[in-house]
Amino acid sequence: MRRFPEYFTIWHIAGHYGLRLVAWLVLAFLILPILVIVPLSFNAEPFFTFTPGMLALEPEAYSLRWYQEVATDQRWTLAIRNSFLIGIAAALLATLLGTVAAVGLASPWMPFKRLITALLLSPMIVPLIIIAAGMFFFYTSFGLVGTYLGLIIAHAALGVPFVIITVTATLAGFDRSLFNAGLSLGASPVKVFWDVVIPLIRPGVISGGLFAFVTSFDEVVLVLFLAGPEQRTIPRQMFSGLREQINPTILAVATLLVVLSIALLLTLEVLRRRSERLRGTGA
Amino acid sequence: MKHRSLLLASALALGAQGAAAQDLTVTSFGGAYGAAQKEHMIDPYVAETGANILFEDYGGGVAEMKAQSESGNIQWDVVDIEVIDLERACSEGYVAVIDHSILPPGDDGTPAEEDFIPEALHECGVGNIVWSVIFAHREDAFADGGPQTIADFFDTEAFPGKRGLRKRPQVNMEWALLADGVAPEEVYELLATEEGQQRAFAKLDTIKDDIVWFDSWSQAPVLLNDGGAQMVQSANGRIYAAIEDEDAPFTMVWDGHVYDLDVWSVMNGTDQEEAALDFIKFATRTVPLSGMQDVAYGPTRRSAQALLPEEVKANLPTAHLEEGIKADGIFWADYGESLGEKFNEWLLQ
Amino acid sequence: MAEITAAPPRAARRLAPEDARNAAREVRAQRLRAFLFVTPLLAFILFAFVAPIASMLFRSAYNPTVADLVPATLEALEDWDGEARPPDAVLTRFAVDLKRLAEERTSGQLAEEVNRYLPGTSSVVKSTARSLRRADDAALAEGGANLLLEADDAWGEPGIWRALRKSGQVYTASYYLTALDLEMTRDGTIQPRDTQIYLKLYGKTLWMALIITVLTLVLGYPLAFHMAHSSTAHANFLMVFVLLPFWTSLLVRTTSWIALLQTNGVVNSTLITLGLTRDPLELLYTQFATIIAMTHILLPFMVLPLYSVMRGIDPSYMRAAMSLGSRPIPAFLRIYLPMSLPGLSAGALLVFIISVGYYITPALVGGTDGQMISNIIAFHMQQSNNWELAAALGSLLLFLIVALYWLYDRFVGAGNIKFG
Incomplete structure (x- = not known):
């Protein structure tokens, strides 16, 4: 039995357990809807619901057919390839530009810092539908609509704020005298950047890159407006599937994506711990 | 290293584009x-x-x-x-x-x-x-045979339940007039007039609360199957395939179908x-x-x-x-735009 | 050492003039260097993001379509007083233009543009174009006016010509008026339109965003509180449950809600099994579905800032108050709540801003009455192809968001956003 301070009355204790109950209920609300799709994705029937057979745990009510369909349907395999291709390219672009810029923004001499920071972070705040409409109008005149390049640029712009935020946070613990020491020893700023700064802020850069990747990987509004059929991504394919024909293939893909996000979550946790160790701040 | 992977990614992107052009x-x-x-x-x-x-x-x-x-x-x-x-x-x-x-x-x-x-x-x-827009209902949803005519489709008292319709004015406007007693051969002539259009919307109003809208024909049998609607508008082949391939308990109604x-x-x-x-x-x-x-x-x-x-x-x-009646492509070429607009305003009302 | 010469300017004032100049030069060099680091990204963002937004703003007031389609007719209409039917010469010129459009298959574009100013005109233009396509060129140049009037007597009304002239204006505020459910009458006064759509939708969007914000707050506050007052290990464990949904694809979470809420879905089957209802409830494709799914999706955005603020609140304040005999609720309201306010306002504004511009979830689970303003923008972009109106609606939404962001920045500070 847990020990409570002596001034606690029975109501305090009830409140304590009540709060705990509420907290767990909210957690259940957060997590259960995501988990419910996992068993549904093994449905042997082409429906989105638990069949009586599934509830009775009959083995023949379950099957891998929807996973097979994902693996063999040309549209899904293309979408998977596109998602990784666009996500990786957009993340690299955003990380490269964002990291370099974050170094400048972290400098105490940066002019117009507030304004420029706000500008660089704004893709995160402007509703996607507005960005999508604007890009559709503007990219059309450069022939970028319906191309991989257009999508990569668009997604990189969305990923930039995350890179800025994470890298700036790592740079906050970065001792600038190291940079200046490198310069005073005669190295060029570029060399100092690659050899001194990057290794130190690497955890921040990597997690920023991961954020940028996930942003692109999960993004569907810009894809709806800017992509042609050849650039279909996983979320785009899911979106049209949910609109046009609901079948458990989507659930199979969704389950795979849940597994992927668990992997990402673990990676980020490892990175966070390493970053804290490097900066000597965390436990 | 970052350089190299970036180059690789761009090469991949370009390669993919080259391949996709075919x-x-x-x-x-x-x-x-x-x-x-x-x-x-x-x-x-x-x-x-x-x-x-x-x-x-x-x-x-x-x-x-x-x-x-x-x-x-x-x-x-x-x-x-x-x-x-x-x-x-x-x-x-x-x-x-x-x-x-x-x-x-x-x-x-x-x-x-x-x-x-x-x-x-x-x-x-x-x-x-050659295909047709028909409506179908679940056999188990209605006693004594269920709806038989377009007028039944609009009769929510005799046949209560949700009706699935594709979200567009085409066919729905025709059906509304047919259900309101307009002779098949006069439907398009009447729809070209302001009164005819108002009459169709007024008829649609009588079932508006019971309509489930869908965007794509492939959703029609799904709606009927999972109970989202008791009767749906559908392309005839979708219902036929569900009955033939999956033994779905659906009945097709040909009255007032619009073929195209x-x-x-x-x-x-x-x-x-x-x-x-x-x-x-x-x-x-x-x-x-x-x-x-x-x-x-x-x-x-x-x-x-x-x-x-x-x-x-x-x-x-x-x-x-x-x-049935034949869908009139020329009518819809002329009126698709303005009826589409009115239809959407009607939806938002 | 660079560190010393580059001391901040305030210290420089006390140095000798020469040193001060050097220091100032060094500062300028540092400023330039810092700026150079930012330049590539700035250029990229200007091209990839700022210019598109600017082109949308421009588009909302600029539409050259009609002016490009029928320049000759518009020129002829310039001298018309707008009262009676324009002279036959104008009608003939238009008939010639329209035949050309019909042959080039662009008459549909004209029909659509004019229709926006005078609903119902689209069919007049299209059917006329169809009949003029067969007309003989010589006969058209001769008696185009008559052919036009024969095709449809609507061409005898001045209203259609006013609509044509109006739609020919390249720069116009009319899309903003429409987006605000207003219209300009012939004498230039502005009045509400007959059909009120968009203001109502803006109102509904704000209202739904507010409900979602309140719901995430009601659910998120106790959870964050519980986490903040657990041991670090336990809190990290619970954090996984918050972060997993946060990291899970939006489409996946929306898919889950479809599986849960559909007619024979998990929620309905459970309710029926428990005997709480006999007939399945209509849950999916409703406003309720939009609100509950968005609450689920945005809850982490509320919990994370709340948690990081609550974690920093020293529990001894509450303990002191309670050990001095304060009841829990007054102690909470007077001490804890004010201290957690920064996290609360950050989370609430973030959730509110994100919900106001949400598109995907309402589009998939919202049915007809769960649609928000973003959905109507998408509708005008993709279905009705009224891009100018979409741009005007989008611009208004953008102004709204910028105002909210400004509030956010003022009270919370945009740089303070953290993830994980």
């Missing part, structure tokens, strides 16, 4: 119909020519074609289009004019011009199927016009067309019709012509 994008309606087209048209074509085809789904209508055309980003090459929308797509230049002399004769040797039924050779399209043709068209301005026409020539040959019987759609070539067994013919729209 893909022919064929857009159709998905679901059971799409599956039949894949089996009888796409797959054999790919096997014969080695072409790479991206088979896309859309929900019908001209909006997507229009957006591609007006922004100059033509992304589809071949599109399966309902004649109810074709006239408009053609007169507004979204789809290209097709020279019918390129079409091969039927397998029995009949020249194409004679082999196709007359409506099937449109200035901008080559006939694919579907054609293959080529997007105007595509850089793959030749490949697109080549595909259409293949897909509209006798044998591929006759494969559409899988989903109870009538082929538009007489030589293909001749291949159908009698029991299949009984389920085709052509066996029920006197119960």
Whole structure:
């Protein structure tokens, strides 16, 4: 039995357990809807619901057919390839530009810092539908609509704020005298950047890159407006599937994506711990 | 290292783009119909020519074609289009004019011009199927047989329950007038007038609270199946396929059906016009067309019709012509825009 | 050492003039260097993001379509007083233009543009174009006016010509008026339109965003509180449950809600099994579905800032108050709540801003009455192809968001956003 301070009355204790109950209920609300799709994705029937057979745990009510369909349907395999291709390219672009810029923004001499920071972070705040409409109008005149390049640029712009935020946070613990020491020893700023700064802020850069990747990987509004059929991504394919024909293939893909996000979550946790160790701040 | 991976990614991106330029994008309606087209048209074509085809789904209508055309980003090459929308797509230049002399004769040797039924050779399209918009209901949802007529579909007292309708004015406006007692041959004439339109909306108002809207034909059997609606508007083939293949407890009602043709068209301005026409020539040959019987759609070539067994013919729209009306593509070319607008305002009210 | 010469300017004032100049030069060099680091990204963002937004703003007031389609007719209409039917010469010129459009297959575009100013005109233009396509060129140049009037007597009304002239204006505020449910009458006064759509939708969007914000707050506050007052290990464990949904694809979470809420879905089957209802409830494709799914999706955005603020609140304040005999609720309201306010306002504004511009979830689960303003923008972009109206609606939404962001920045500070 847990020990409570002596001034606690029975109501305090009830409140304590009540709060705990509420907290767990909210957690259940957060997590259960995501988990419910996992068993549904093994449905042997082409429906989105638990069949009586599934509830009775009959083995023949379950099957891998929807996973097979994902693996063999040309549209899904293309979408998977596109998602990784666009996500990786957009993340690299955003990380490269964002990291370099974050170094400048972290400098105490940066002019117009507030304004420029706000500008660089704004893709995160402007509703996607507005960005999508604007890009559709503007990219059309450069022939970028319906191309991989257009999508990569668009997604990189969305990923930039995350890179800025994470890298700036790592740079906050970065001792600038190291940079200046490198310069005073005669190295060029570029060399100092690659050899001194990057290794130190690497955890921040990597997690920023991961954020940028996930942003692109999960993004569907810009894809709806800017992509042609050849650039279909996983979320785009899911979106049209949910609109046009609901079948458990989507659930199979969704389950795979849940597994992927668990992997990402673990990676980020490892990175966070390493970053804290490097900066000597965390436990 | 970062440099290298970036280079790699750009190389990949460019490579992918290069490869994708060869893909022919064929857009159709998905679901059971799409599956039949894949089996009888796409797959054999790919096997014969080695072409790479991206088979896309859309929900019908001209909006997507229009957006591609007006922004100059033509992304589809071949599109399966309902004649109810074709006239408009053609007169507004979204789809290209097709020279019918390129079409091969039927397998029995009949020249194409004679082999196709007359409506099937449109200035901008080559006939694919004869199909129909019908409504269907669940057998278990109603006692004593359920709704039998379009008027029953609008009768929420005798037949309570949700009605699934495709979210567009086409067919819904026609049905509203039919249900309101307008003679089939006067429907389009009346719809061209302000009073007729108001009358149709007023009739739709009587069931508005019971309507479940959907965007794509493939959703119709799903809605009926999972109980989202007790009766749905549907392309006849979707319901037929659900009954035949999945033993779904559905009943089709042919009263007041609106029959129409579907054609293959080529997007105007595509850089793959030749490949697109080549595909259409293949897909509209006798044998591929006759494969559409899988989903109870009538082929538009007489030589293909001749291949159908009698029991299949009984389920085709052509066996029920006197119960229905023909969709009027010209009417919808003229009024699609303004009725679409009124329809959307009506939806938001 | 660079560190010393580059001391901040305030210290420089006390140095000798020469040193001060050097220091100032060094500062300028540092400023330039810092700026150079930012330049590539700035250029990229200007091209990839700022210019598109600017082009949308421009588009909302700029539409050259009609002016490009029928320049000759518009020129002829310039001298018309707008009262009676324009002279036959104008009608003939238009008939010639329209035949050309019909042959080029662009008459549909004209029909659509004019229709926006005079609903119902689209069919007049299209059917006329259809009949003029067959007309003989010479006869058209001669008696185009008559052919036009024969095709449809609507061409005898001045209203259609006013609509044509109006739609020919290249720069116009009319899309903003429409977006605000207003219209300009012939004498230039502005009045509400007959059909009120968009203001209502903006109102509904704000209202739904507010409900979602309140719901995430009601659910998120106790959870964050519980986590903040657990041991670090336990809190990290619970954090996984918050972060997993946060990291899970939006489409996946929306898919889940479809599986849960559909007619024979998990929620309905459970309710029926428990005997709480006999017939399945209509849950999916409703406003309720939009609100509950968005609450689920945005809850982590509320919990994370709340948690990081609550974690920093010293529990001894509450303990002190309670050990001095304060009741829990007053102690909470007077001490804890004010201290957690920064996290609360950050989370609430973030959730509110994100919900106002949400598109995907309402589009998939919202049915007809669960649609938000973003959905109507998408509708005008993709279905009705009224891009100018979409741009005007989008611009208004953008102004709204910028105002909210400004509030956010003022009270919370945009740089303080953290993830994980």
